Amino acid sequence: MPDKPYMKKALFTCVVLCLSAVLLSILPEIWFSNHLKKNWNVEENSPAGPKNGRRYRLCLVFALDGVPYTMVRDLQKEGYFNGFYPPGRLVSTFPSLTRPAFSKMLIGGKPFGYERLYYNFDVNLLEGATLIGKALSTQKEHADYHPKLHFLGFPGYIAYVFPDRFTQTALDAFKTRLKHFKGDEFIAYMGISDAIAHVEGQAALIEFLKKVSDLLDTVRNDIGILLDVVLFSDHANNFTKNRRVDLSTPLVEAGFKDVNQLEKKKDFVLPENGFVSFAAIYSADENAPAIAGVLSTIEGVDFSVYRSGFSLLVQGATGTARISKRQDRFMYSRIDGDPLDLKDTIQRFKLLGKIDIHGFVHEKEWWMATKEHLYPDPLRRLWEGMHDLVQHPGTVLVSLKDGYAFGPPIFDQPIINSRAGTHGALLASHSYGFLMTDFMQVNVASRPAEVARLLGRAAEAKKTGKKLLGLDAR
Numbered sequence: 001m002p003d004k005p006y007m008k009k010a011l012f013t014c015v016v017l018c019l020s021a022v023l024l025s026i027l028p029e030i031w032f033s034n035h036l037k038k039n040w041n042v043e044e045n046s047p048a049g050p051k052n053g054r055r056y057r058l059c060l061v062f063a064l065d066g067v068p069y070t071m072v073r074d075l076q077k078e079g080y081f082n083g084f085y086p087p088g089r090l091v092s093t094f095p096s097l098t099r100p101a102f103s104k105m106l107i108g109g110k111p112f113g114y115e116r117l118y119y120n121f122d123v124n125l126l127e128g129a130t131l132i133g134k135a136l137s138t139q140k141e142h143a144d145y146h147p148k149l150h151f152l153g154f155p156g157y158i159a160y161v162f163p164d165r166f167t168q169t170a171l172d173a174f175k176t177r178l179k180h181f182k183g184d185e186f187i188a189y190m191g192i193s194d195a196i197a198h199v200e201g202q203a204a205l206i207e208f209l210k211k212v213s214d215l216l217d218t219v220r221n222d223i224g225i226l227l228d229v230v231l232f233s234d235h236a237n238n239f240t241k242n243r244r245v246d247l248s249t250p251l252v253e254a255g256f257k258d259v260n261q262l263e264k265k266k267d268f269v270l271p272e273n274g275f276v277s278f279a280a281i282y283s284a285d286e287n288a289p290a291i292a293g294v295l296s297t298i299e300g301v302d303f304s305v306y307r308s309g310f311s312l313l314v315q316g317a318t319g320t321a322r323i324s325k326r327q328d329r330f331m332y333s334r335i336d337g338d339p340l341d342l343k344d345t346i347q348r349f350k351l352l353g354k355i356d357i358h359g360f361v362h363e364k365e366w367w368m369a370t371k372e373h374l375y376p377d378p379l380r381r382l383w384e385g386m387h388d389l390v391q392h393p394g395t396v397l398v399s400l401k402d403g404y405a406f407g408p409p410i411f412d413q414p415i416i417n418s419r420a421g422t423h424g425a426l427l428a429s430h431s432y433g434f435l436m437t438d439f440m441q442v443n444v445a446s447r448p449a450e451v452a453r454l455l456g457r458a459a460e461a462k463k464t465g466k467k468l469l470g471l472d473a474r
């Protein structure tokens, strides 16, 4: 029989372990729930309610991070998202990342960088939040997306470690806020869906979306008000396991130097952000061709793009091409190969007489011809990504192939390297978010500005209290 001190010690260890397990199982939800409450300014978000209760129409604009078009389309065929018109593809920005995409969709504005970290040439510094700073932060820079955004379901990067721990809390918070909301336009963003897609993959995201569908049914019945809903996402997720690409070592081996501050001629800054299929490199413009040349030899790099005079050069393993722009017309000139796979598109333009005498084609024709291409709307998106998407654009932008992603070396570690999906590249599998409403059929494919346009229409409709109806769907 064991002696008493031994039993006491065993009992004590057992109690400590049990208590720790209980605390670990409930603390994250409590912590997250409190943070969501802190971010919820009831006064600020209830400005215009009538004295005797709420208005009789409420427009709900609901953004779900990282949900692919095909997933919502298929779920609707199974009977979910009842009451909605069929979804259309919402083609993300390039890169197909949250900050720039949501900024374009909700306010048409420019975030500082493509991701958390970016380089600021004006002050010669790598700027943006540190990883530690973001790990437990529930404050995404949501004012960048929309000043009145209800921020739900993204408890910092810890969400990317245990996404399912926070899901129900986020969904409950959404319902509570909507119920108490007294205004007439509720704009909400839920980031947890992207964490589920990255970490747990397709099946888990489908289950989450079923909950969102049920939640929307419930609030429609519960809140006793007519609801107009705009539901959309910022980009897709490719649902492929992705291997980390080391972009720095080959550049260093080619004579460049990986730094945090540009001082010497061959210095470059390569911010390491999340685990996405995109990277931005900041360096002197004169280094761009050589950097792109090295990148084109790295396994997993699809292509890179950089400014060259008044044009862009796209360089990949399959060749090099020039993109030029004149007012609202674009030209794609193949130098060698066809890095954006546009040979057939140009052939069709020729047959249809769409190319002007200088070789340019109107951007609307490019959109119509490429909205369902392997690289949707490639010329306009690349041009925007290099010039007009963020306040601090990169010198060379890199788009990776499916199966490859870039991020800090920690993603080389076996425990976290087998993540379930990613996004960021120009590819359709990374770029097709969705857009759907319960009051009109949206286009087969839309650009991010379409959401901003719908918000404008919702603002008009709420003045009159009328249902949004039958816009000019094409």
Ligand SMILES: [Zn+2]
Binding pocket: 065, 066, 097, 098, 099, 194, 234, 235
């Ligand atoms: Zn996103």
